[in-house]
Amino acid sequence: MKQQWVMGLATLLATTVWAADGNWDAKVREIVDRSFKESGIALKERMLQLEFQKVCSALDRGDKVSPKVIEALQKEQEETIRMPSDGKFFGDWKKGEQIAQSGRGLTWTDPPGTVNGGGCYNCHQMDAKELSYGNIGPSLSGYGKLRGNSKEVVEYTWKKIWNGRAINLCSSMPRIGDAGILTEAQIKDVMAYLFDPESPVNKNHK
Amino acid sequence: MTQRIVPLIAAATAAFAALPLHAASDEAARLKAIEEYRKQIADGNPSDLYAMEGEEIWRTPYGPKKGTLEKCDLGLGPGVVKGAAAQLPRYFPDTGRVQDLESRLVTCMEQLQGVDPKKVIDEKWGKGEKERIAKIVAYVVTQSNGEKIRVDMSHPKMKEMYELGRQMFFYRAGSFDFSCATCHGKDGQRIRLQELPNITKHEGAAAGWGSWPAYRVSNSQFWTMQLRLWDCFRQQRTAEPVYVSDATIALSVYMAANANGGVMLTPGIKR
Numbered sequence: 001m002k003q004q005w006v007m008g009l010a011t012l013l014a015t016t017v018w019a020a021d022g023n024w025d026a027k028v029r030e031i032v033d034r035s036f037k038e039s040g041i042a043l044k045e046r047m048l049q050l051e052f053q054k055v056c057s058a059l060d061r062g063d064k065v066s067p068k069v070i071e072a073l074q075k076e077q078e079e080t081i082r083m084p085s086d087g088k089f090f091g092d093w094k095k096g097e098q099i100a101q102s103g104r105g106l107t108w109t110d111p112p113g114t115v116n117g118g119g120c121y122n123c124h125q126m127d128a129k130e131l132s133y134g135n136i137g138p139s140l141s142g143y144g145k146l147r148g149n150s151k152e153v154v155e156y157t158w159k160k161i162w163n164g165r166a167i168n169l170c171s172s173m174p175r176i177g178d179a180g181i182l183t184e185a186q187i188k189d190v191m192a193y194l195f196d197p198e199s200p201v202n203k204n205h206k
Numbered sequence: 207m208t209q210r211i212v213p214l215i216a217a218a219t220a221a222f223a224a225l226p227l228h229a230a231s232d233e234a235a236r237l238k239a240i241e242e243y244r245k246q247i248a249d250g251n252p253s254d255l256y257a258m259e260g261e262e263i264w265r266t267p268y269g270p271k272k273g274t275l276e277k278c279d280l281g282l283g284p285g286v287v288k289g290a291a292a293q294l295p296r297y298f299p300d301t302g303r304v305q306d307l308e309s310r311l312v313t314c315m316e317q318l319q320g321v322d323p324k325k326v327i328d329e330k331w332g333k334g335e336k337e338r339i340a341k342i343v344a345y346v347v348t349q350s351n352g353e354k355i356r357v358d359m360s361h362p363k364m365k366e367m368y369e370l371g372r373q374m375f376f377y378r379a380g381s382f383d384f385s386c387a388t389c390h391g392k393d394g395q396r397i398r399l400q401e402l403p404n405i406t407k408h409e410g411a412a413a414g415w416g417s418w419p420a421y422r423v424s425n426s427q428f429w430t431m432q433l434r435l436w437d438c439f440r441q442q443r444t445a446e447p448v449y450v451s452d453a454t455i456a457l458s459v460y461m462a463a464n465a466n467g468g469v470m471l472t473p474g475i476k477r
Contacts, residue, residue, distance in 0.1 A: 028373045035453030039446035046380040046445045053378040060376045060387050106381045106443045122397045134397045136389065165383075174382040181381065 042108035052077065056170035070169050077165040080178045089154050089191050096193030097200070099186050100126055106181065118182055118190055123172070126193070127200035136172055142205025144195035157194065161187055235409055236469050239416070240352075243471040252421045253344050253473035256428045260345030263338055269319030278314035280307070280346065291346050292353035292470045295459050297361040304367045306458045307346060308432045309450035311339055327449045331433055336449075343419055343430045347472035355416060355470055357462045364459060367452075371460025374453050375405070380444035386457070388442075390414070400477070405461055412468025415461040420474030428473065431458060 038044040049057070052073045059065050102117020104110065120126060125139035147153045160167055162177030176182050182190070193199050264275045264287075280290035281298065295306040301313055315321040315335070326335040359365060378385040389395060390405040404410035419430045429437075435454050439447050447454050 024369065024373055027370060028377070031370055031374070031452050031456065032377070035448055035451035036445040037448055042380075042443070042445050044445045046443070049377070049379055050383075053383055056383075057373075057376045057378045057385060060378070060385065060391065061372070107440045108446045109440065132398045134395075134400075136395050136397070172384070172388050174384070179381050179383070 039108040041106070041110060041112055041114075052165060052169055059170055074166060074169045077163055077169065077178075080163045080175070081159050081166055082162060082177065082184075083155070083158065084184060084188065089158055089188060090195065091185060091188030091192050093189065093192035093196040093199040093201075095186075096189035096191070097127070099182065099190055100193055101130075116181055116186075118176065118186070120190070128204040128206065129200060140194060141201060143201055144197065144199070145202040145205050149195050154191075154195070158187070158191065161190065235412070239413065239471060240469060243417075243474070246475045251473060251475065252423075252426075253348070253419075253428055253475075256341050256344035256421075257348040257473070258345075260341035260343065263342055264345060267319075269315065269321045271318065271320035273318040273320070275311075275314050275318060275342070277318060278311070280310055280314075287346055287349045289350055289353050291350035291472065293356050293358065295364075295367070295455055295462060296358055297363045304361075304363050304455055304459060306431065306450070306455045307343060308339060308430060309455060311342055311346075312450055315339075331436075332427070340419075340428055340430050340433075344428055344473055347419055347470070350470045351472055353470045355412065355462060355465045355468045357459070357466055359463055359466075364463075367456045367459040368463050370452070371456035371458070374457050375460055380442055382443045384442040384444075386438065386442075405464060408464055408466075408468070411461050411464030415458075415465035416468045416470050417472065417474035417476075419472060420476045422476045424477050429476075 032047050036044060036047045055065055055069060055073060059070075099118045100120035102115075103119040103122055105114050105116030120140075121130065121133045123134040123137040125133040125135070125141050126143075128141045143157075156167075160173070163175040163179075164171050164173040165175060165178075174181055177184070177187055193201055196202065264278075267274050277284045279285075279298075279300075280287065281293055281296045282288075282290050291307055294310070295304055297304050298310065298313075303309075305313065312321075312323050312326050315326065316323050321335065326339065329336040332340070357364075359368065375386045376391075378388075385391075387406065389397060389402045390410070393404045393407070393410070395402045395404070403414040405414055418434050419428065420434075421428050432449055432454060435457060436447055436449075439445075
């Protein structure tokens with residue numbers, strides 16, 4: 001499940017484009033190295049930026065990045081997508097609801113073995129009756145009702161959850177599957193929560 | 207399950223971002239913020255108790271040197287507390303460092319009282335030396351309540367820390383690939399029902415920087431800015447920031463400089 005990147009095309013391109021501006025890069029690495037520590041389950045290597053994290057940070061800052069670099073990195077992300085091992089996309093929507101509500105896990109104050117939540121409601125509207133929802137991501141109320149459950153839509157949604165960077169490199173959405181935030185079984189439950197006609201995501205959508 | 211780390215490559219142009227200029231309309235926003243704050247503290251500010259204890263701690267001999275903090279220089283001269291927090295962080299020639307309020311207090315405790323900085327840095331939140339510092343912070347920021355945020359950006363080290371803070375603000379990392387900007391880089395964003403100030407702009411930076419440290423009603427705790435940043439990183443799923451580390455101070459410079467001209471409504475009151 002690990003992404004095994006060699007010095008691929010994206011890296012070479014990126015290095016060529018930015019080699020001249022290494023000034024801040026070295027300083028930032030230095031300040032990050034001395035300002036963060038390992039703690040509990042949060043290893044210090046979390047602060048080492050992956051290639052796309054670095055490129056997206058630059059874009060966020062308003063720096064210019066060659067579209068070729070973005071395209072190549074996005075292609076690399078495509079290779080991380082794992083479709084369900086048994087071909088089944090849907091689990092239990094009731095479990096999915098709990099996963100969507102829970103924002104637990106992966107912090108340095110979480111004990112090892114904590115069951116992670118998806119934290120979906122932190123950023124998305126889902127069940128229209130739940131009033132406490134964030135707006136950093138788009139509303140998912142009526143997700144299946146509005147889109148149907150064609151193979152394309154279902155696969156697209158799985159991919160978006162597993163690693164949305166393959167679709168939009170610098171979106172705010174975490175790599176739920178690829179980064180190990182949720183297990184395959186948990187993602188199936190969330191998929192059911194999004195698509196099942198009985199799920200409040202669809203039932204309560206006006 | 208993690209991605210293999212590839213060699214880091216060079217980033218970003220070195221040009222310092224121009225600091226925001228403030229339009230006259232900021233005055234209206236300022237008055238509105240003050241009005242809102244007055245309503246909040248109409249029945250008294252729960253931080254008052256902390257501030258009173260902090261003043262006591264400030265004046266009481268402590269540590270191996272049995273010194274008080276009354277000669278502590280927060281940037282406006284030894285012992286001057288009034289208005290000092292509104293001008294922090296700043297560059298301090300005696301330490302050769304840019305310091306925020308808490309790192310400066312650590313310096314004063316070391317120099318005047320002989321308290322080992324490592325002991326303060328490694329202490330748990332709300333315990334021992336960290337509890338003492340939080341109370342002193344409450345006292346000091348109360349003495350800047352209503353003051354204009356005036357951070358002196360003229361020193362080259364302040365300019366450098368601003369740019370490092372900006373780089374940190376946009377630094378995507380950790381299990382969620384988040385940076386500060388993910389939540390605090392756009393107008394009108396919320397996590398659940400919690401509204402998030404856009405810190406890249408003056409108004410949002412002034413609202414955020416100007417209302418911390420704060421008393422949190424939901425957990426009955428007084429939170430310093432260092433604790434506020436620590437919990438932001440925790441929720442981002444990064445590694446743990448070291449207390450008063452340069453990355454946290456750089457971020458404070460970035461926020462405070464963007465907030466320049468705004469008003470300190472401290473200690474704030476939060477949900």
